[in-house]
Amino acid sequence: MTRLAAFLDSDLAWSFRHSPVTVVAAIVAIISIVGAIGSPLFAPHDPFDLAKLDLLDAFAPPAWFDQGKAAFLLGTDDQGRDVFSTILYGTRISLAVGVASVVLSMALGTALGLLAGYVGGVLDAFIMRVADVQLSFPAILIALLINGLARIAWPDAAHAGIAFWVIVLSIGLSGWVQYARTVRGSTLVEARKEYVQAARVIGRHPLAIMFQHVLPNVTGPVLVIATIHLATAITTEATLSFLGVGMPPTTPSLGTLIRIGNDFLFSGEWWITVFPGVALVALVLSVNLLGDWLRDALNPRLR
Amino acid sequence: MKRTFSRIAFGALACVLVSAADAATLRFANQGDALSMDPHMHNEAVLLSLTGNVYESLTGRGRKFETTPELATDWKQTAPTVWRFNLRKGVKFHDGTPFTADDVIFSFERARGEGSDVKVYVSAIKEIRKVDAHAIDIVTTDPFLILPQTVSRWYVMSKSWCEKNNATRPADVRKGGENYATLRANGTGPFMLKSREPGVRTVFTANPDWWGKVEHNVTEAIFTPIGNDATRVAALVSGEIDMMDPLPLQDVPRVQSNPNLKVMQSPELRTIFLGMDQKRDELLHSNIKGRNPFKDVRVRRAFYQAIDIEAIRTRIMRGVSTPTGLMVAPDTQGFAPELNKRLPYDLEAAKKLMAEAGYPSGFEVGMNCPNDRYVNDSEICQAIAAMLAKIGVKVNLVAESKSLFFPKVIGRNVSFYLAGWTPASQDSHNALFAVMSTPGEGAQGQFNGGAYSNPRLDELTRKIGAENDTARRNAMIAEAFKIHQDDIGHIPLHQQPITWGMKKTVEMVQLPDNFLYMRWVMVK
Numbered sequence: 094m095t096r097l098a099a100f101l102d103s104d105l106a107w108s109f110r111h112s113p114v115t116v117v118a119a120i121v122a123i124i125s126i127v128g129a130i131g132s133p134l135f136a137p138h139d140p141f142d143l144a145k146l147d148l149l150d151a152f153a154p155p156a157w158f159d160q161g162k163a164a165f166l167l168g169t170d171d172q173g174r175d176v177f178s179t180i181l182y183g184t185r186i187s188l189a190v191g192v193a194s195v196v197l198s199m200a201l202g203t204a205l206g207l208l209a210g211y212v213g214g215v216l217d218a219f220i221m222r223v224a225d226v227q228l229s230f231p232a233i234l235i236a237l238l239i240n241g242l243a244r245i246a247w248p249d250a251a252h253a254g255i256a257f258w259v260i261v262l263s264i265g266l267s268g269w270v271q272y273a274r275t276v277r278g279s280t281l282v283e284a285r286k287e288y289v290q291a292a293r294v295i296g297r298h299p300l301a302i303m304f305q306h307v308l309p310n311v312t313g314p315v316l317v318i319a320t321i322h323l324a325t326a327i328t329t330e331a332t333l334s335f336l337g338v339g340m341p342p343t344t345p346s347l348g349t350l351i352r353i354g355n356d357f358l359f360s361g362e363w364w365i366t367v368f369p370g371v372a373l374v375a376l377v378l379s380v381n382l383l384g385d386w387l388r389d390a391l392n393p394r395l396r
Numbered sequence: 397m398k399r400t401f402s403r404i405a406f407g408a409l410a411c412v413l414v415s416a417a418d419a420a421t422l423r424f425a426n427q428g429d430a431l432s433m434d435p436h437m438h439n440e441a442v443l444l445s446l447t448g449n450v451y452e453s454l455t456g457r458g459r460k461f462e463t464t465p466e467l468a469t470d471w472k473q474t475a476p477t478v479w480r481f482n483l484r485k486g487v488k489f490h491d492g493t494p495f496t497a498d499d500v501i502f503s504f505e506r507a508r509g510e511g512s513d514v515k516v517y518v519s520a521i522k523e524i525r526k527v528d529a530h531a532i533d534i535v536t537t538d539p540f541l542i543l544p545q546t547v548s549r550w551y552v553m554s555k556s557w558c559e560k561n562n563a564t565r566p567a568d569v570r571k572g573g574e575n576y577a578t579l580r581a582n583g584t585g586p587f588m589l590k591s592r593e594p595g596v597r598t599v600f601t602a603n604p605d606w607w608g609k610v611e612h613n614v615t616e617a618i619f620t621p622i623g624n625d626a627t628r629v630a631a632l633v634s635g636e637i638d639m640m641d642p643l644p645l646q647d648v649p650r651v652q653s654n655p656n657l658k659v660m661q662s663p664e665l666r667t668i669f670l671g672m673d674q675k676r677d678e679l680l681h682s683n684i685k686g687r688n689p690f691k692d693v694r695v696r697r698a699f700y701q702a703i704d705i706e707a708i709r710t711r712i713m714r715g716v717s718t719p720t721g722l723m724v725a726p727d728t729q730g731f732a733p734e735l736n737k738r739l740p741y742d743l744e745a746a747k748k749l750m751a752e753a754g755y756p757s758g759f760e761v762g763m764n765c766p767n768d769r770y771v772n773d774s775e776i777c778q779a780i781a782a783m784l785a786k787i788g789v790k791v792n793l794v795a796e797s798k799s800l801f802f803p804k805v806i807g808r809n810v811s812f813y814l815a816g817w818t819p820a821s822q823d824s825h826n827a828l829f830a831v832m833s834t835p836g837e838g839a840q841g842q843f844n845g846g847a848y849s850n851p852r853l854d855e856l857t858r859k860i861g862a863e864n865d866t867a868r869r870n871a872m873i874a875e876a877f878k879i880h881q882d883d884i885g886h887i888p889l890h891q892q893p894i895t896w897g898m899k900k901t902v903e904m905v906q907l908p909d910n911f912l913y914m915r916w917v918m919v920k
Binding site: 172356359360 | 624625626629630633644646647649650704707708710711712774775777778779781782783784785786788790791792793794795796797
């Protein structure tokens with residue numbers, strides 16, 4: 094209990110309480126995340142259970158319209174899936190893909206960036222040239238390439254279980270460059286500072302210096318990139334799914350749902366895309382705002 | 397001096413204005429691109445439609461879809477298996493070389509040779525004999541009544557051009573290769589290929605030296621594939637393009653209500669169907685090992701009866717598809733109306749059949765489906781996956797772009813798939829031969845992705861090709877259809893509508909093959 098009390102008394106908690114925007118963002122993010130994780134509990138239907146879908150329910154408008162059905166609060170999509178339930182289930186997939194691939198990118202990019210910046214020399218040149226080459230291709234192309242290779246390795250990747258990890262791998266490996274470049278830049282600056290020199294002088298192991306001294310001082314920009322990257326990863330997943338190499342269309346993610354709905358935007362069936370779109374914007378925006386706040390709160394120079 | 401200059405400038409301006417009024421640019425879009433500009437590389441409507449403006453065949457199609465002379469001026473049967481074709485004189489390829497009988501013979505060898513996907517159009521031909529530079533004798537293996545219609549999708553290429561550019565063989569679509577002819581074209585047709593960027597844009601210009609009577613006013617035509625439905629509609633509404641195919645069914649009312657736009661809709665000859673691998677002893681994509689459930693007709697029947705075609709018609713196809721019990725459309729020669737009945741939609745019967753076949757709790761199967769080829773193709777596949785879930789079949793659906801999808805079907809590396817077929821000759825024989833016959837020599841069963849096989853049907857197909865009497869021929873076609881129906885060789889679904897959205901200022905001819913004939917386009 095004392096630990097909780099100490100946390101509530103800390104500067105971090107104080108700055109959180111005094112930033113209404115952050116509080117709202119946190120509430121929205123928590124609702125999204127809890128709703129997504131607990132989707133089987135909260136969702137009125139299971140849109141991924143194909144046996145329970147009825148095509149005759151398709152294109153029902155939200156419940157408060159004349160032709161709406163009470164069972165489908167936010168209407169149904171072209172396959173008769175309940176939009177509200179699909180948002181919950183789809184957010185779970187999108188969040189899982191997004192978070193897992195961002196963590197992968199972040200870990201890989203940060204480690205390589207630290208190494209490049211701290212060790213320098215040939216290693217630095219090599220890592221950064223690889224990064225340059227990769228940066229000259231669009232991320233989606235890299236993701237497609239990795240996806241293609243993964244599918245040769247596991248030919249049965251059509252199964253949702255493997256498809257998930259293949260996507261995480263392809264998006265994760267395509268996004269590390271920004272992290273590596275940012276971390277390398279900051280590391281170059283930090284490595285010349287006195288505390289690093291001091292650590293060197295007392296003979297600490299280079300890896301310890303990198304990860305214990307330099308890393309905490311370069312995490313600020315990394316967190317900001319990560320929050321933005323989360324949104325990119327979710328949309329990249331939607332694109333991959335459209336190209337037929339992502340999640341199967343029978344288990345749509347939030348991004349896929351928006352893309353499906355996009356086809357019906359002009360024909361008056363706006364609810365298929367608008368509600369999932371609002372859900373995605375709310376999720377991404379709240380995560381971004383939280384990231385912003387975290388960066389400022391952790392920055393000693395702004396205190 | 398100054399005045400002279402301004403006169404010249406005025407004159408130049410006037411010229412520009414005048415030519416702008418006469419010259420018309422046609423900008424059109426499709427949901428997908430052709431895989432190549434080589435007319436022998438892939439037997440698919442988008443490719444044949446686009447290249448059909450550049451290349452020509454011995455026979456063509458008229459405004460009423462009748463067979464018309466094209467590179468041949470006339471033809472007659474001189475013996476039961478010999479046809480004399482007189483070739484048009486004075487025709488030049490776009491590179492200026494004259495068109496002769498040698499080009500036809502070269503194109504025949506190319507179309508039936510290695511790597512060709514259009515073997516089906518020349519498979520009845522045994523040999524072509526040159527009579528003189530502008531006359532040939534086509535010899536068929538058996539008497540073949542519908543030869544003139546059948547050769548209309550076999551385009552003639554220039555012998556010298558192909559030899560000069562090392563493109564005497566088409567690149568194999570299954571291997572995804574490329575050669576000179578996949579990106580360039582040299583035909584005799586009313587339009588010339590100006591530039592080609594696969595997946596981005598393809599530009600055609602009118603051929604000033606074309607032999608025929610010009611019935612269009614298009615000087616330049618720009619083709620852009622736009623995959624996303626909403627983007628394609630937005631491009632049409634904003635005036636960025638003049639014509640699009642297909643207009644998404646959900647957007648038909650919106651386009652109709654726009655004062656500047658119109659909708660052209662008519663039934664297509666294409667039949668959409670499901671195929672099942674009936675050859676392998678173990679399916680490529682299934683959890684059943686050691687045996688192939690699709691070899692059991694009861695499983696195929698259960699799949700058939702689990703599909704609620706009315707729900708697909710009313711919901712996904714918005715009421716404009718025509719459910720079918722046959723693999724050919726009503727306007728096809730040999731269509732048998734009395735056989736055009738579907739097995740009833742009956743979930744209980746389907747479950748019972750699955751139990752009898754030894755799969756009371758169903759099984760898992762991978763399904764391949766294009767998502768940019770047919771009207772609402774991926775949506776239909778998703779709906780079918782949901783319908784089959786009700787009889788315990790778990791479908792692992794892979795919906796992908798046609799450039800990935802078609803090589804798998806043509807290579808027969810699929811377990812369960814959705815595809816469509818239009819008999820280009822408008823005759824049932826073509827569907828029987830290419831889709832329902834046992835895969836064999838040459839083009840036989842070339843698009844039979846599940847390798848369905850029944851020797852009696854093969855034999856009938858051979859006889860139908862050689863039969864001259866319409867009544868006997870139709871009786872044999874009906875018998876073959878009945879066999880295919882009883883075997884459930886494929887599961888026919890429906891005929892889709894052709895739906896074009898375009899500006900009111902554009903006049904076009906829409907035929908049931910869904911080809912875009914630029915030679916009849918008038919832009920006001």
